[in-house]
Amino acid sequence: MKEAELIALLRGRDERGMAGLLAEYGALMRYVAAPILPDRRDREECVSEAAMRVWNGIDRFDPARGGWVAWLTAVTRNTALNLARKAGREGGEGLDENAVSPDPSPEETVLRTERQAALRRAVDELPEGDRLLFYRKYYYRQSTAQIARETGRSPRAVEGRLYRLRLRLRERLGGERDG
Amino acid sequence: MDKQLWDTAGDAEFDRLLESGLPDPPPDEVARAVNPWRRVMEQLAGGLALTGITFQFAGLQYWLPALGTLLCLLAFRALRRENPWLRAGWGLSAVRTGAVWVVLILNAFLWRETPAGQTVLTTLSGVGLLTQLGQLVCLWQGLDRVRRAAGSPRGTGAGWLVVWYAGLYGLALVQYSGLVIALVLVGLYGLLLANLYRLGQAMETAGYAMHPAPVRLPDRAVTGLLAAVLVLGLAAGYAFGGRLPMDWQPADPSRDPQAVAVRQELAALGFPEEVLADLTDEEVLACQGAKRLVVSQRELPLTDFGIQGRQGALRSIGVAVELPGERERWTLFQHFRWTQPAPWWGTECLQLLPVYDLLPEGWAQAAPVTGRLLCEQNGQTMTAPYGYLGTQSYTAQSVFWGEEQRRDVFAAFSMPRSAENRRGYLTYTVEEVSDGWIVDSWLNYIHQTSAFRYPACSALEACQTGNTGLGSAFCLVQDALQFYPNDDPPLPFGAQ
Numbered sequence: 208m209k210e211a212e213l214i215a216l217l218r219g220r221d222e223r224g225m226a227g228l229l230a231e232y233g234a235l236m237r238y239v240a241a242p243i244l245p246d247r248r249d250r251e252e253c254v255s256e257a258a259m260r261v262w263n264g265i266d267r268f269d270p271a272r273g274g275w276v277a278w279l280t281a282v283t284r285n286t287a288l289n290l291a292r293k294a295g296r297e298g299g300e301g302l303d304e305n306a307v308s309p310d311p312s313p314e315e316t317v318l319r320t321e322r323q324a325a326l327r328r329a330v331d332e333l334p335e336g337d338r339l340l341f342y343r344k345y346y347y348r349q350s351t352a353q354i355a356r357e358t359g360r361s362p363r364a365v366e367g368r369l370y371r372l373r374l375r376l377r378e379r380l381g382g383e384r385d386g
Numbered sequence: 387m388d389k390q391l392w393d394t395a396g397d398a399e400f401d402r403l404l405e406s407g408l409p410d411p412p413p414d415e416v417a418r419a420v421n422p423w424r425r426v427m428e429q430l431a432g433g434l435a436l437t438g439i440t441f442q443f444a445g446l447q448y449w450l451p452a453l454g455t456l457l458c459l460l461a462f463r464a465l466r467r468e469n470p471w472l473r474a475g476w477g478l479s480a481v482r483t484g485a486v487w488v489v490l491i492l493n494a495f496l497w498r499e500t501p502a503g504q505t506v507l508t509t510l511s512g513v514g515l516l517t518q519l520g521q522l523v524c525l526w527q528g529l530d531r532v533r534r535a536a537g538s539p540r541g542t543g544a545g546w547l548v549v550w551y552a553g554l555y556g557l558a559l560v561q562y563s564g565l566v567i568a569l570v571l572v573g574l575y576g577l578l579l580a581n582l583y584r585l586g587q588a589m590e591t592a593g594y595a596m597h598p599a600p601v602r603l604p605d606r607a608v609t610g611l612l613a614a615v616l617v618l619g620l621a622a623g624y625a626f627g628g629r630l631p632m633d634w635q636p637a638d639p640s641r642d643p644q645a646v647a648v649r650q651e652l653a654a655l656g657f658p659e660e661v662l663a664d665l666t667d668e669e670v671l672a673c674q675g676a677k678r679l680v681v682s683q684r685e686l687p688l689t690d691f692g693i694q695g696r697q698g699a700l701r702s703i704g705v706a707v708e709l710p711g712e713r714e715r716w717t718l719f720q721h722f723r724w725t726q727p728a729p730w731w732g733t734e735c736l737q738l739l740p741v742y743d744l745l746p747e748g749w750a751q752a753a754p755v756t757g758r759l760l761c762e763q764n765g766q767t768m769t770a771p772y773g774y775l776g777t778q779s780y781t782a783q784s785v786f787w788g789e790e791q792r793r794d795v796f797a798a799f800s801m802p803r804s805a806e807n808r809r810g811y812l813t814y815t816v817e818e819v820s821d822g823w824i825v826d827s828w829l830n831y832i833h834q835t836s837a838f839r840y841p842a843c844s845a846l847e848a849c850q851t852g853n854t855g856l857g858s859a860f861c862l863v864q865d866a867l868q869f870y871p872n873d874d875p876p877l878p879f880g881a882q
Contacts, residue, residue, distance in 0.1 A: 234536040234594035238422065274414025281411035319407075325392075326407040342416045345404040349420075356598040357422045359464060359605035377400060381392035 210275050217265040225262055229254075235276070236283045242348045243287040249294070250287075257286040284347060329379040337372050344369060423593025426461045430525070431582040433457030434547060437518065438554070438578050439571075445840055448493070452486055456612060458521065459483045460605050464598040469531045475524030482517035483612070485510045490616060493841035494623025496630065496733065515555060522548045533588065536595035543584040550578050624837045628732055629800040630773035630844065637760060637769040642667045648674045652707070655679045661703050661721045661811065664760050669813060672753075673717055675710035680825075682878030686863040688728065688833065696835060696861055698728030704867030704878070706825060714818035715752055718867060720829045721811035724801075731803045732834035735845035736772075738795040739828035742816050748823020753815035755795050761805040768805070774798040780850040798846040821872070828866045835861055 213231065216224030233254060240253040260282050268278050330341055340358075343349045351369070355362040392403065411417070436454025440447040459479045466476035489510050497503045526544035533542055553574065557567060589596075603611070640646060645667035652662055652670065656679050662670070682704045688696040705719040720738065742751040759770045779793045801808045812829070832845040832854055839859035847853075848860040868879040 230537055231591045234538070234591060235421075238594040273411040274417065277411040277414040277417035280417045280420075285410065322403070322407050323409040326404070327409060330408070339416060339419055341404075342408075342412055343420055345401070346408050346412055347420055348405070352600065356464075356600050357425065359425060359460065359598075359601055361601060361604045361607075364604060373397075373400065373404075376404070377392060 214265070214268070214275060217262060225258065228258055228261060232279060235279065239280045239283040239347060240287040242350060242353060243284070243291050249290060253283065253287045253290050256290070257283040260286060280347070288348075325380055326376075329376055332379070333372070333375070337368070337375075340365075340368060341372060341376075421594055422596045422598055423589050426464045426596070426598065427586050427589055427593065429457040429461035429464075431586060433459075433461060434522075434582055435579060438551070439575050448490060448840065452490055452616075455479075455483050455486045456609060460608060462521070462524075463601075463608070465528065465596065467599040468596060469528055471524045471528030471531060475521050475528055478517045478520045478524060482514050482521065485514040485517065487612065487616060487619070489514065491619030491623060494620045495627030496842050496844050497627060498841060499844055499847055519548065519551055519555070522551055529585070529589065529592075532595055533592040536592040538588070538592035542588040542592075543581050546581045547578065547585075550574060550581070620840075623842060628837050628842055630733055630798060632759075632770045632773055632800055632802075634761075634763075634768045634770040634802065637767040640667050640670075642671075645670045652676060652679070656681060657705060657707070658683070658703055660723065661705055661719060664721065664758075664809060664811060665719070665813075666758070669719075669756075672815075673707045673709065676707045677710055678708040678876060680704075680706040680867075680869045680876050680878055682865075682867055682869075682880075684865050685725070686722075686831065686865060687726075688835070688861050688863060696728075697726065698724065698833070699726040700831060700863060701725050702829065702831075702863075702865035704827070704829075704865065706867060706869065706876075708871070709815070714821075714871065715815060716825060716871070717753070717813060717815045718825070718827050719811055719813045720827065720865075720867060721809065722829075722831055723807070723809040727806075727808070728833060728835070730834065730836055731801045732837055733844040733846070734799050734801060734834065735832040735849050736797040736810075736812060737830040737832065737849050738797070738812055738814075739830075740795060740814060740816070741825050741827045743793070744826050744828070745823050746819070748819055749816040749825070750819050751814065752817040755812055755814040757797060757810060757812035759799055759801070759808075759810035761802060761808045763802060763805045768802070770799070772797040772799045772810075774846070778850070782850065783852045796846055796849070798844060824868060824870045826866065826868045828864060830862055830864045832860055832862050835859055 213224055213227045216227060218224075236254045236257055237250055240250045240257075244250045244253055261279065264282070268275070272278075273281075330338055333341060340354065343354050343357075344351075349357075351362050351365050354360075355365045358365070360368075392400070433454040433456070436450045436457065438454075440451060459482075462472065462476040462479040465472040467473070489507060492498050492503065492507060492510075495503070498507055522544070526542070526548055529542045529544050554571070557571075640649070648670045649662055652673060653659060655676060658681060684702050685699060686702050687699040701723045703719075703721045703723075705721070707717045707719070709715040709717060718741070722736075738755060740751070740755065741749045755775065757772065757775065759772065761768050775795075775797045777793060777795050779791065782790050782792045795812070797810075797812060799810070816825070830849065832849045834845050834848075836859040843851075843853065843859070845860055848858065849862070854860045854862040866879075869876045
């Protein structure tokens with residue numbers, strides 16, 4: 208089933224869309240949830256819940272804001288983070304599974320928006336390989352071992368690269384004050 | 387204020403800020419690139435594409451498939467824990483890489499030209515082809531398992547790769563050639579690429595279920611290790627395997643008083659001293675009572691045939707000695723001496739076109755072709771028999787005559803790298819079959835000008851394949867001893 212066809216079915220509330228979503232993208236959703244939810248049952252629950260979020264929130268998917276796979280991984284990742292938080296295994300703020308900002312205070316909203324913009328700028332300026340590494344580590348929460356396996360590097364090499372990446376980002380994000 | 391937050395955050399807090407600081411959703415290209423199969427699929431697709439076709443120029447027929455083999459090895463290495471099929475594929479790809487690497491290294495050794503070398507190379511090439519087919523079957527079945535485990539409804543299409551390669555090998559086995567088959571192969575190669583694209587598409591959803599194996603040696607380290615093995619193997623081949631084994635021994639000075647007397651007799655007839663001094667006592671004594679003598683001499687710079695920039699020159703001296711007896715018999719000596727040393731000493735070859743082969747109506751062989759090599763090392767005259775001396779049949783490619791079956795006398799050898807006055811000769815005796823025929827005996831000298839030819843090739847092989855022209859690592863100079871015995875005195879052709 209092609210991507211556009213699947214999205215059309217979901218928008219049309221056709222149950223074949225849900226079946227197609229799980230058949231075509233179930234593996235992707237499990238893959239995204241796995242680093243955050245090590246337990247297989249939690250992962251399955253996450254996939255089911257994320258699929259429901261997609262079903263209910265498909266109208267919020269705006270191709271102009273990003274691609275289908277990116278949106279789907281964002282929904283799945285945020286669902287997994289919330290499940291982990293609820294289970295007390297993951298700290299941090301709650302996230303909207305539909306990738307829409309939660310309801311923080313106005314001051315927090317301003318600060319967060321500024322921080323996100325600065326970080327996005329800094330990350331966008333990274334070389335492609337470093338950018339991918341950043342997203343693997345800090346967005347998809349993949350472990351060093353997983354990144355190493357999937358990129359054909361040793362964990363030590365990944366650690367070293369992440370260390371240099373952190374230094375670079377710290378310099379760019381904080382160092383602007385001095386520059 | 388926020389910048390201060392980035393600056394003052396401790397490592398854990400900084401990590402938490404990074405984790406929570408990115409807006410949703412991530413860029414689409416990032417979301418698509420973060421997956422466990424992309425790298426593996428790219429390696430597989432690249433590997434299969436590179437091993438699926440060969441470009442027969444600039445050595446690409448060796449290095450592109452080798453790169454393809456390496457990419458397949460890395461891909462199967464990552465997939466080896468996925469299921470038993472892919473584990474078997476990893477084993478086969480390791481065997482295939484070993485076979486390909488040994489073939490690549492052996493190609494740098496002249497040993498490859500020996501019958502044993504040919505057997506080993508043929509066996510290893512066969513192993514390489516069989517393991518490649520096995521690899522494809524494992525890939526087909528292994529990816530299909532991954533697909534089914536992920537619940538993906540689409541097939542991977544990897545089975546067609548097996549069919550494509552099996553067809554290709556079948557055509558190679560029957561040695562089918564021609565324009566039609568070339569076009570068919572190009573078309574089939576397009577199909578191969580289409581299949582690889584389809585494979586990538588199929589794995590786009592199922593591939594997320596893959597679990598690449600952890601690596602102790604990163605891909606770069608494996609690549610570096612295999613590259614180092616290859617470079618060292620090739621270096622060893624060029625350093626130690628690019629010359630023919632020779633048995634150099636100190637030459638015995640002539641002590642036989644009868645031979646000394648014959649030498650004086652021949653010198654009186656005009657036999658060049660520099661050639662006479664190199665002959666063995668037996669060869670000199672065989673010329674006892676010589677009736678007439680013909681001598682021709684020619685300087686042979688390696689820039690002959692207009693090939694400029696090559697250093698080194700030879701002097702070729704041909705001597706024909708008419709032996710006593712009722713029936714007309716001539717012993718021919720074709721002697722060479724390096725008058726300007728060449729910069730590189732690899733393999734050398736003499737190709738003799740004896741008069742009994744060129745003009746069998748007039749002359750018959752009366753004694754076999756023999757000869758030896760000489761040089762000076764540390765003030766001592768050294769001598770060695772030729773590494774190979776004998777007659778060989780081969781298919782020659784000539785711009786004038788096209789393809790023809792030939793049978794010539796060849797002497798293959800290597801000269802010492804540190805020596806002076808390198809020289810040698812061939813000699814044989816002919817007897818008259820019928821009167822009125824000229825004596826016409828040709829000697830081609832093939833010299834290796836550079837070690838860097840891949841696969842390694844001896845001057846003998848270069849001579850037989852005609853690989854001695856411009857841009858080759860070999861050059862050829864030639865001379866002929868030609869005269870009409872019925873002239874009195876007989877003079878070499880071209881003499882003033």
